Amino acid sequence: MARVVYLDCFSGISGDMLLGACLDAGLPFAELKTALGSLAVSGYEIRAQKVLRCGLAATKFDVIERGREVEAGAAVGHGHSHEGERVHAHALGSLPHEHGHGDDQARRHAHPHAHRGLREIEQLIDGCALPAAGRTRAKTLVRRLAETEAAIHRMAVDEVHLHEVGAIDSIVDIVGAVFALDWLRAERIVCSPLNVGSGTVRTSHGILPVPAPATLRLLADAPIYSRGPSAELVTPTGALIATAYAGSYGPMPALSVRQVGYGAGTRDHAESPNVLRLVIGQSADRAELDRVLMLECEIDDMNPQIYGVVMDRLYAAGALDVYYVPVQMKKNRPGTLLTVIAPPDRREALSAIIFGETTTIGMRSHEVERECLPRETVTVETPLGPVRFKVARRGGHVVNAAPEFEDCARLAAVHGRTMKDVQALAIQCFGGRVGQSDGRTE
Numbered sequence: 314m315a316r317v318v319y320l321d322c323f324s325g326i327s328g329d330m331l332l333g334a335c336l337d338a339g340l341p342f343a344e345l346k347t348a349l350g351s352l353a354v355s356g357y358e359i360r361a362q363k364v365l366r367c368g369l370a371a372t373k374f375d376v377i378e379r380g381r382e383v384e385a386g387a388a389v390g391h392g393h394s395h396e397g398e399r400v401h402a403h404a405l406g407s408l409p410h411e412h413g414h415g416d417d418q419a420r421r422h423a424h425p426h427a428h429r430g431l432r433e434i435e436q437l438i439d440g441c442a443l444p445a446a447g448r449t450r451a452k453t454l455v456r457r458l459a460e461t462e463a464a465i466h467r468m469a470v471d472e473v474h475l476h477e478v479g480a481i482d483s484i485v486d487i488v489g490a491v492f493a494l495d496w497l498r499a500e501r502i503v504c505s506p507l508n509v510g511s512g513t514v515r516t517s518h519g520i521l522p523v524p525a526p527a528t529l530r531l532l533a534d535a536p537i538y539s540r541g542p543s544a545e546l547v548t549p550t551g552a553l554i555a556t557a558y559a560g561s562y563g564p565m566p567a568l569s570v571r572q573v574g575y576g577a578g579t580r581d582h583a584e585s586p587n588v589l590r591l592v593i594g595q596s597a598d599r600a601e602l603d604r605v606l607m608l609e610c611e612i613d614d615m616n617p618q619i620y621g622v623v624m625d626r627l628y629a630a631g632a633l634d635v636y637y638v639p640v641q642m643k644k645n646r647p648g649t650l651l652t653v654i655a656p657p658d659r660r661e662a663l664s665a666i667i668f669g670e671t672t673t674i675g676m677r678s679h680e681v682e683r684e685c686l687p688r689e690t691v692t693v694e695t696p697l698g699p700v701r702f703k704v705a706r707r708g709g710h711v712v713n714a715a716p717e718f719e720d721c722a723r724l725a726a727v728h729g730r731t732m733k734d735v736q737a738l739a740i741q742c743f744g745g746r747v748g749q750s751d752g753r754t755e
Contacts, residue, residue, distance in 0.1 A: 317568050318499040321590035322507040325546025326555050328486025329374045330576035334591035335493035336361050337372035338574025348492040349485060350442035357481050364577050367586040371575035376482040434484060441488050451491045455484075458527075458553055465526050483550060490554045497593065503566055504559035506536035507552075512543030528552045534658070536562050542582050563604055563682075568594035605633065605683045606657045608664065610673040611640060613648030620649070623670045630666055631659040654683075686712065693743045697724045700739040714743055 320326065336342060342361050349359070357376055364373045438451050456470070463470045494502070509524040509532070516525065523545045524532065531552035547555075571594050578587040624635045634654040642648035651671070655663055657680060667676055686705040693700050693716075700720045705713040716739040725735045 315500040315596045316498055317501045317503065317566060317594055317596050318494070318497055319565050319568070319592040319594075320502065320504040320555060320559065321565070321592060322505050322547070322555065324541070324578070324582070324585060324587050324589065325508050325510060325548075326551035326589050327548040327578065328483070328490055328550035328554060330551065330578050330589040331554060331591075332486065332489045332493055333361065333372040333374040333576030334574040334589045335497065335576070336374060336574070337576060338497075338572045338591050338593055340493050340496055344496070345489060345492060348442050349488060351440040352437065352481060352485050352488060357485075359485065366575075366577050366581050366588050367583070369575060369586040369588060371577035371586070371588045373577040373579070376485050437481075437484055438488060443488060443492055447491045447495060451488045454487050454491070454553055454557055457557070458531075458549065461527050461530050461549075465530065486550045487554070494554075494558055499593075501596070502558045502560055504535070504555050504562050505564070506538055506562060507532065507547050507555065508540050509537050510541060510544045510546035511539045514545050524552075525549070531556055535559070541584055542580075544580065561603065565592065566596065568592075568596050570594040603683055603685070604657060604680050606655050606660055606678060606680055608653040608655070608660075608667065608676055608678050609650065610667060610671070610676040611642055611648050611650050612671055612673050613642045613646045615649075615672040619670065623651070623666070626666050626670060627653055627663060630662045631655055632663060693739060695724075695739050695742045697728050697730070697735060697738065700724070700735075700742075702739070702743055714740075716740065716743070
């Protein structure tokens with residue numbers, strides 16, 4: 314069974330919330346501090362403490378700068394606001410903006426952020442105690458953030474001076490997250506749809522709707538929704554980490570829970586706990602689930618010769634399955650139900666084909682879970698020749714094995730045998746190759 318980590322982002326996610334959740338789930342604080350190396354010294358220290366959020370116990374992770382609390386997970390992109398504000402006057406005289414993971418009464422103080430370029434940040438990361446692969450990944454994450462900022466402001470990546478990414482608290486978030494998620498030894502990381510919050514945020518570019526531009530760009534292709542307090546619940550750092558590590562998105566997969574950790578944001582919402590829930594477990598003995606898109610429409614006035622063309626074009630555009638079912642429609646007209654199953658990201662291309670190639674003027678769509686058994690193709694030698702089998706397993710045991718039709722048809726034609734005889738012979742030969750102990754082919 315695989316070790317699975319589930320990020321439950323019902324109240325968003327930020328870098329400090331992730332580190333707090335990992336610490337709450339068992340990550341030793343001393344090991345995190347050692348991994349950060351020089352990032353946790355030189356005028357800075359890190360702290361973790363137990364807090365309550367809406368009555369729920371959680372761990373709050375902070376970076377402390379010379380006696381002044383600086384929220385780990387503070388803004389990591391120019392002009393972005395985070396839930397609960399702190400106002401900083403920028404060293405180069407730019408307008409103040411608000412960020413942080415605090416509450417409406419959060420302290421506001423003015424101090425300059427260092428403006429650092431990518432090379433300087435990479436040098437700081439090279440000074441931490443992560444292994445080489447971890448340092449490389451942390452630098453890749455920072456570069457992705459810089460590329461996001463560069464795209465938003467229409468400038469070259471090398472021209473982006475990340476005065477907020479360069480802040481030590483944000484670098485601690487990124488480096489700490491790389492170490493923490495590696496320490497968890499997850500074989501699979503699943504993330505829930507992300508609650509981005511609601512309302513607007515005040516930035517140096519004016520008042521913007523939640524989520525702010527960098528956060529929204531980083532969340533491309535991830536499922537998001539808006540609910541709850543008027544605050545920015547997903548920070549750029551949180552969006553960066555979640556999208557970099559999540560192998561899939563959706564509801565909690567079937568698993569046996571081993572540990573649960575809660576990482577606290579600063580604000581204590583009245584409506585629900587302001588925490589990131591991290592669930593660690595072993596995957597249940599079942600096939601993997603994924604999400605697929607179903608498109609459906611009924612047709613009762615189209616030349617039936619066109620149906621074959623439609624099917625071919627839908628498959629060419631990425632459909633996983635296309636099928637037709639006869640139905641009885643309005644006015645007792647016989648019609649055809651067209652159903653297309655496809656990856657969710659193929660919606661627009663497939664919809665264009667359906668509306669362009671058929672006579673329908675309306676279509677339904679919804680996402681569903683799909684369970685697929687692990688499968689492989691094995692070749693079995695028979696007295697008539699080789700036959701390929703499609704073999705499906707569940708829990709390591711063979712639950713279905715089907716000979717390829719084309720192989721059986723070819724052998725039947727060559728040897729003058731019936732299809733039934735060839736298929737029966739192939740199945741008999743395959744049965745002799747199934748291991749008695751674990752059901753796996755030899």
